[in-house]
Amino acid sequence: MRRHPLLPLLAAVLVGAAVRAGKIATEVVVPDFVASYLLFIDTYGVFLQSGGGGAFQAVVYNPAGQQDRYYLAVVHAPSKTCVWVANRDAPITDRAAPLRLTARGISAEDPNGTVVWSTPAFASPVAALRLDESGNLALLDGRNRTLWQSFDRPTDVLVSPQRLPVGGFLASAVSDSDYTVGGYRLDVTAADAALTWNGSLYWLLSTDVKSTRDRDGAVASMAVNGTGLYLLAADDTVLIQLPLPDAKLRIVKLGVDGKLVITSYASANATSPSPTDAGFVAPNSGCDLPLSCGALGFCAPNGNASSCTCPPLFASSHDGGCTPADGSKAMSVASCGGAGGDAAPTSYISLGDGVAYYANRFSRPDMVGSNGSSCQALCSGNCSCLGYFYDESSLSCFLVQHQIGSLVNANSTRRGDMVGFIKVQSLQSPGSPSGSSSNNSTLIAILLPTIVAFVLVVVVGAVIVVSWRKQERRPGRRASRSRDVQLRRHRSPASDSAHLVYGNDDDGNDIVIPGLPTRFTHEEIEDMTNSFRIKIGAGGFGAVYKGELPDGSAVAVKKIEGVGMQGKREFCTEIAVIGNIRHVNLVRLRGFCVEGQRRLLVYEYMNRGSLDRTLFRPAAGQPLEWKERMEVAIGAARGLAYLHFGCDQRIIHCDVKPENILLADGGQVKIADFGLAKLLTPEQSGLFTTMRGTRGYLAPEWLTNTAITDRTDVYSFGMVLLELVRGRKNRSEHVSDGAGAATGDDSNSSNGTTGSSSRGARSDYFPLMALEGHEAGQYAALADPRLEGKVVAGEVERVVKVGLCCLHEDPQLRPSMAMVAGMLEGTMELWEPRVQSLGFLRLYGRGFAGPADGSGGSGGGIKQAMAGSNGDHTRSGTTTVTTMSGWPSYMSSSQLSGPR
Template sequence: MTAPRRSSLACLGLLLLLLLFSARGADAGQVAIDLVRPNFTASAFEYIDSGGSFLESGNGAFKAAVFNPGKQQASFYLAVLHEPTGTVVWSANRAAPTTSSGRVRLTPQGLAVSDPDGTVLWSTPPQLRSPVAALRLLDSGNLQLLDAGNATLWQSFDNATDTLLPGQRLLAGAYLSAARSAVDLSEGEYRLAVTAADVALTWQGATYWRLSNDVRAYKDRNAPVAAVSVNASGLFALAADGALVFRAALADEANFRVLNLGSDGRLRITSYAEVNSSDPVGGGDFVAPAEDCDLPTQCPSLGLCSSAGNGSSCTCPPLFAASASTPGACTPGDGSTLASRTNSCHGSSNDSSSAPGVVSYLGLRLRTAYFATRFDPPTITGVNDTACRGLCTASCTCLAYFHDNSSNSCYLIQEKQLGSLYWESSATSALGYIKTVQSPQNSTRSRDGSSSTNRAVPIVLPSIAVFLVIAVVALYACWKRKNKSNKKSSKNTGVNKQSHKSGHHNNAAISDRADVYSFGMVLLELVHGRKNRGGEEGNHVAAVVGSGGEQSSDGWSSAAPSTLSATSDGGDEYFPMVALDLHEQGRYLDLVDPRLEGRVDEAEAARAVRVALCCLHEDPALRPRMSAVVRMLEGSVPAPEPRVEALGFLRLYGRGYAAPASTTAMAGTSGSTATPSTPGASSQSQLNDSSQDVSLPR
């Protein structure tokens, strides 16, 4: 191709390009003021020179536009914006954004947003009471469809998204829904809901703030809430007659206030000096909730939020580790996975790789709380911890549960995902348990005899029982022989010595029921994995699985508030007393050796604890024979219900054990070698003896 020809083609191309830009400039839509008429269309491309704006309010404070937040070229929305700040105060097609070529159409039938191919993504109600004569944007920011008589057929103020403007009301039964993010206007999980009783912020349906509980709010009258509004004075909940029910008055009045539910879950009221001013007066006059850790997702899933200066910090609670896939989130530290509908329910999936596994629970420590238990009523009341756990296990959607021992209230957390935890300044009565699942492959290996502790108790207890029976019989024979020798010596010297007692005044003859008592004490130590006295072997375990209690010095936790009240500090309880308390509450898993990490069959744990307590009955006649104990542990006969009235001495001794400096010896205890003239030495001697020596009545 010759040079002159190439030059001619280049000039022609330049000319065509200039003509194209000139044509586009000539055809670019002009921004209308106040209203537009039917058979009107607009797209972001057609109104590119005005940033997608095609309609402006008379005072210039608001504009209607085909808007793309964050310059996301594939996501355009029909929106109303606050002109000075560019803030979206209403949007139409939140769930279905269009492209830059998508169109907004106004016809006599209504307003619609469609894709370039004509597919309707959003529209006003299909059957309006009369034909549309105009689309108007008021100075208040309200977008209206009008008929020929200027009557309102539809308006954006009746279809709020995440913002309330002055003069706009949110009616009872309706809600604001926060955007997922600043660039994604689709509905997120945060809502501001209006009910007849209150105004509340919720996440996945669970409440994390109420207007009635906010210290800045006042209640003016007892009446059902009909609507919520914001004006120059503050936030108000109104009755049907317009009278105030609740109010959150702000210190200084402002000409223009906007209420917005942000994508972070916070409710903010911001005031502006003038209706069209971009400069906020105070930036944020009202923010709820006020504290960072009161937000459900201030930390990622299961992160433990703690206040730190003016902000907050996130850590993983004990027994949990940082997630490798989600920064800041926490996962079970024992290799299991958090429960979900697919991995915790049988018959939920045809894919063997996602077959349900073995459900278990990881306990949270005292003072570790969850927002839903603060504001929402319990799922069910009048049930103990075991029943509450059973309800969660039976529910495919239950991800965790909290049980309040003081009121026997059960809270089931059953939503799409778990939020963050927060640290209470004082001990809470509700203890939390996170539902986890071991993979089917791991549970299969456990059944095949691997190192799984899930089957440890049902396999080991019967074997231990047989072994201990043999050992106790041998010890009994040795003791009998020694006792005969002692009796002969006593007769020769004329000295009468006390022996351990079988529940009578620890000179009666000792029977085989004393061996049963000793076995009961040993069995409790086997279940607990420690001696029955606290304060020993403090470096074994960091926390207890399944207890939710404060960790003691010997690695086990006092999960029951009732046991904490019996001692001067929560880390040195007498374990048989704790076992009795938690038996009455049905919380057997809270008693198991923490090194088993909660992987224990609850029925087996309950059987072992019940058998042990039956062996400890103060009256020897109430204790089972050793042959019956073996059959109980083997499961051939059911374990009887321990007689609590015959075990009260455990609490008496437990409370005395908490005060080793006591100057009064416990009645009925044994092992003391002090004389009556030195009662303090007697008490101290009892506490310094071995666990078998201080095991009370024989």
């Protein structure tokens, strides 16, 4: 029988098809190749394996055996790890749909022939598809040149020796069975490698405890190899490294949960990790993950694991997170923008104190120098804002936008004074209009009689109280009771809740002040201080004594004396304001006493005393370490910023100096004596500049008609910053008559001279030295020589620059205290000092301030020393300042603003 001429060709095609359906190619396949999961069902979709043992395989991948999701993928066969996916956002939906290799590249089709994914067009035809021993899938041309490769387009995995260039990223999958791009990313930037969730940062390679920085420079790429993970410069210089035990193969995978896991293998064909591999996981704490406990779940570390709870006023939800327990609904971006009146009203639910958001550790504030109300208003005006966190210590506002993650302990973010609020949408219960009207009518019928009865009771009670008070004002009764009623803290609950202060006031009326702190009698004060036995200090307002409360806690009692006082009503009103101020960097007022002309204030006790003792005269002879000085600077700045911006009533301290910065164990830094100027009579508040006796810290505007603002405190704080840098008072006097070394004190001669005008004294005015050091760019030499160079050079430069910016002669050119705190923390851009606004320092430092008695000196240069600082009168080199009360205060400019 004669064979048909096409039979041999048909047989060859059938044999080829059978081979393609059943045999796995090694390393290379050529164009006109077709694969599908159905054609290679016997090999579970594998159609190509790498050389050298076939550790890597190219496969039509079907994760979890789903019927409608197939991918072109590369898999590490021994560990069954998918290391690359081509069409992750456009899976093939049928197991028979073809994957084609042609001279134009690779394409994946759906069942109706529509291309769902393909490689780009090339200038030359494709000659082969190769899978090499490192797992790189590449298209080659006829000259064996690479036209395209999978290593240039990573998905959620890197394998050694693969590199990820700057601007490149890994993106997590939605789940282990759905390779669609998820919300987590590993980004390589010019400065670092960062993990983010929907744009929110939660890990940096440079801050990981296992990483080390070799040198600074711009990052060009991230590489993983047999010795570790590296960030490299353009010349392959190592900038940051994560050293790991030696291994032949490493797989770096960004998991669906946001964890970055590095697994090491002794060989490419090893089925299990290397015995020397301890495993690397980032972040190292589960609570650092954005969704460690679901949305609004509170994560608490528990050994090597973590536990999840819901914050107060919240309950567990079906999706693993937490939801408001009152039935309201946490806002989402999808729920904002409702139409007109159909949108439910929004409100805020507190998350409680000490709760922070996982992202607060790395995020920059959305607003600085604000109060909590401003932060809430910022969130309310932003539809994508779902809540906010307010840091009471730094006055920083952080918005939660687009999506809500988990909550953590505020101390883990180094922001212990954080409070958080979540925006919620009230649920409107359904009901018909008629039903609502009926319910309203019933409610009115019930409430109206109750309200009428309550009003009658109030009116009758008021009549009785008025009658009783008239009887009490009769001379006989008043005289018999005037000395009997005491200011005691142990009262009946009714009197304590009213916060009444009784006594003979100017008008004889009883004083009712809400919000007062604990009231003590003078007898109780004497008991707690052991009759004022231990004196621990003295200031412009009087002496300070150590005491102890009945509960054993130590206190400091300030006896205000030598000044005229306001009436009791005014005094108690101001005490109520000061006593309600709460901030971690402000000394807390524990109580007070007001009896007759006696005025005493009871403060919390700071056991390390004031900064001037620790900085200028350390008891153990050891100078304050640089790290502690930075903590003092930042803490004091936060406290002043709160006085200026965080209180309901802005408070200007007016006496910022080291003596009013107190320290305690545990790194506590607190501002003292704030608000005391409010306790003076109007006449004496006009003499405020002379009472405090702190020349060297008062700003130039004290000598002018310029208004005293919060920037006056900024000037004083700038002087304190410079003293922190140098470790001595800004003016150190060296006497040439053999009296000894620099004393660092601020004593004057008996006639009130500044100490720099006679007897061979030489003045080293440090603010001038700091200015000259800034102009020369030499900051390290300005640091306290007692530290022997154990300082952070960049921080010294930062503190000097911030200090000089605070000293700008024009108050409007000085930063606010909130900005000062931000610059010291490094969270805000550092200002550059304006040298032209610091010229007066040269005049102060070169002796332009003459003696106060007018004898000699160069007092005539005062007007030149302070632009626009003309007093109302000038006599013999002495500036006369007309104070607010109209009383002249004869003080030289150097006594107020110049060298100390």
